[in-house]
Amino acid sequence: MAQINYRTINVDALDPEAAVNFPLDSLLPGNLPPPTTSSGAANVATQVRQMLRGGDPEGALRHVLDTAPLGGDDRAKEVHLAAVIEVLQGIRQGEMTRILEGVCSGDGGSERADCLMKYLYKGMAAPAPSSGVQSPRKSVSPQSTGFSQIQGRNLGEGGGGQQMSVLLSWHEKLVELTGTGSIVRVMTDRRTV
């Protein structure tokens, strides 16, 4: 008979009542957009890049936030995050407030603001994408909850610090506009980006 080290058995996983077995998908609303793939996200990225080059940063930000792959797989979300950060980095400091006000107003404006806040936090959590190759993110938490708090931050090296400062200045501007409520919603919302 095989030796079983009973101490290493995760007893919580066997208990249907345990918190780790909470059905997290029961927190997803019914109106989730259909799943998208990384190629779809890559298409959006190309469109957005064109809009940026065409001198329409507000349209680019609006589009990239409207097409967030809330129902997509990890890879699609990864590609989309890169596109969002590219847009955020492509907008000059002086224009931020004006563009934000444009994007966060009108129909669905508050959803876009919440979505942008999710990307800001995700961007700050993720290691800065090194040029070209992106390593798949290692999940640190025992279950894939969508949030992983412990991550290499790459603060010191190369473009990481610069990306962080861009995200932080967007964060400041966004909180001025939408208040602390949208930060709280990043934490509660299970429709992760």
Next chain:
Amino acid sequence: MAVPQAHHLFHLPIADHSFSSDKQTLVVAKDNNVALYQASGNKFVLNDELHGHDKTVTSVDIAPKSGRIVTCSQDRNAYVWEQTASGWKPTLVLLRINRAATFVRWSPSEEKFAVGSGARVIAVCYFEEENDWWISKHLKKPIRSTITTLAWHPNSVLLAAGSTDSHARVFSSFIKGVDTRPEPSAWGERLPFNTVCGEFLNDSAGWIHSVAFSPSGNALAFTAHDSSVTVVYPSAPEQPPRAMLNISTRLLPLTCLIWNGETEIIAAGHDCEPYRFTGDENGWQLSGPIESKRGAAAGNVREESALNMFRQMDLKGQAQADTQLKTTHQNTINTIRVYEESDGHVKKFSTSGVDGRVVVWSI
């Protein structure tokens, strides 16, 4: 608006408070005990303490007509306190739960009360004459996590519950022999015990802090930890709701709410002051804070003397230590209750919070 009447009772958080119907008695949950305050002039003085629970008391409620007090605690017990010639006498309630009791409210008929708990059940309790004690029946079915809040429908049969599984639900708590058959409503026609009349989830989820039926009982509002208030208008039994309106705010999460008529909601929470929401089936919006904070700010500035300034610089290395909030409450508001109303409209309401204050507001 008149100046809110603030009573700073002690330096401990108040989990819940309740006024008797004549407003002469105020009961607050204070640590492991329940403190009874008596009005004297425009102050409240400590009159009695109800000892019995041996863990934090989470909720108290006075039945307006009978004057009975029900309390529940993290020690998994609930007591019904009745006033006798020799003081308040507790009766233990058989809750049959194995986790903390989190919330308790009397039904409008005062024949039942409901206790929410961490054991993922709601114990609906009623008095059994034969055995002369309070027994409970459990509402269990789709609840996946701790019940944080409860609210009764005016018909005393429907019960709204909010949970940390981010769902607000409406149950039937019909108990044969205690309740009379309710009028059919948009929530349901036949209502045997544990009928789920509605289950609602916000897009941005967030656990539910507070639920409330509108005065007519035909709408349900709830606040969640996603800083939003959601109002649901049911259409017909077993049908999706006619309208479900979500107002996401820029505030910190709101922890409690009450209705003022059918077109206004007053909610308060981590921003330490009450806010007013107005609207109807076609749309709701945040109309703004109820408190006007100018007076308080002016008072603070006057206190700032040169001596004080240098003392602050010496002690703390800063000229102005601004730890005083401009709101009446100095910390999160936990509970909001109707204090006085006429024709379904709230004239006064009371709030209590983590700062140990109970405040009566007039609108």
